[in-house]
Amino acid sequence: MPAEATAPPVLELRKLTRTHGAGIAEVHALRGVDLSVRAGELVAVMGPSGSGKSTLLTLAGGLDTASAGQVIIEGQDIGSLNRKQLSALRRRSVGYVFQDYNLIPALTAAENIALPRELDGVSVRKARKEARDALSRMKLDEVADRFPDEMSGGQQQRVAIARALVGDRRLVLADEPTGALDSETGETVLAMLRARCDAGAAGVMVTHEPRYAAWADRVVFLRDGSVVDQTFSADAQSLLSAEGAK
Template sequence: MSTPVLELRALTRTHGSGVAEVHALRGVDLTVRAGELVAVMGPSGSGKSTLLTLAGGLDTATGGEILIEGQPLSGLDRKGLAALRRRSVGYVFQDYNLIPALTAAENIALPRELDGVPVRKAREEAVAALEEMGLAEVADRFPDEMSGGQQQRVAIARALVGDRRLVLADEPTGALDSETGETVLAMLRGRCDAGAAGVMVTHEPRYAAWADRVVFLRDGTLIDQTLTSDADSLLATAEGTR
């Protein structure tokens, strides 16, 4: 059995207190292993994005534990957490999070440079990632010179460049047409087949079908999971969580 890359143990996240208290996640357990792509589905407000932000160390859990390659995130200070994210975690945000003052290639190369990769090598990796995305022509363009779909693909290239062991993607195909969305999913699937672990939030069963299994959230609770080889079960459960 492959090594766990991500482990969520009784993960809980609560916002506010008293009458304003909201339970975004309620005791979620999830293990994602090397070579595995897991899709997360559920209705709006079910806790999908919260699960990703916690798994990537971008927010702090109220209870439970998060481990990346056996390292508990709770044991890291801010500097250690930032280093782990740069080295091991690729994150695709819904709103791209590209730096406006940097070109596409510079946005992709920056995390690698911060982790000690020489500038020339980081640039070469960035250009290669853009070529794989079919975006070689935007290497020297700034975000405001690109379409939304191009920005999304640049953000995905940034998440996949280098030796990221964990890739977290929040609706990675949201700004893309169907054909480009399939290309992106093929890349994500390929990265997992090469040994990374992936977690992807999606509301589209056709994209979830690229995953090895699908987990379903409702009201912050993991209510079900199914292997994507069981297509009928996947579609039925997806309809039931809308």
């Protein structure tokens, strides 16, 4: 659990709403969601397909614009930022694990991981060393100089995770980070994400796997774009079991 429960949240969603279309074609992806995540806390988001899980992450990471409500990262309302300011905030403060990996095809694994750090002013030498260290922790030393199309789906997934965790980002957002991984590798990834949060980051992870959600301090359940339930770590296993039985 967060070391300082009274500290300001790293991520705060206030009455967050996202609609697509209009009139009879209008779809409510999120409906007034409130969520706060503090330093040291890992929150798992679960729910059926179409419940708004991925929409919540894209809005929290500044990759989409809310129809209403606010996204606040380290006290900064990202809706008040211009495009350049938002890009800088994402590079410095937010690590994002995309469901489709989102690696740059023309860059090697090490270069993909190092790029956000280099864009933020870190020297190439230091950024590349950080990238190789991150790959080593993922047990991926052998792919450092390979391009994405030379890697398996599971290797690409772990490279994307290493990119999100490198540096000193305070917020990590992960959309099904274990989706392409076997159980053993998935546990390794969750251990790294858990360790990053224990070291002071705030984490939000979308998952459909109860065994991975059990790593979280809190599990939030979405249905039809709304938060319908949540539980803290002491009660997580029993609630997850009940949810899985529905």
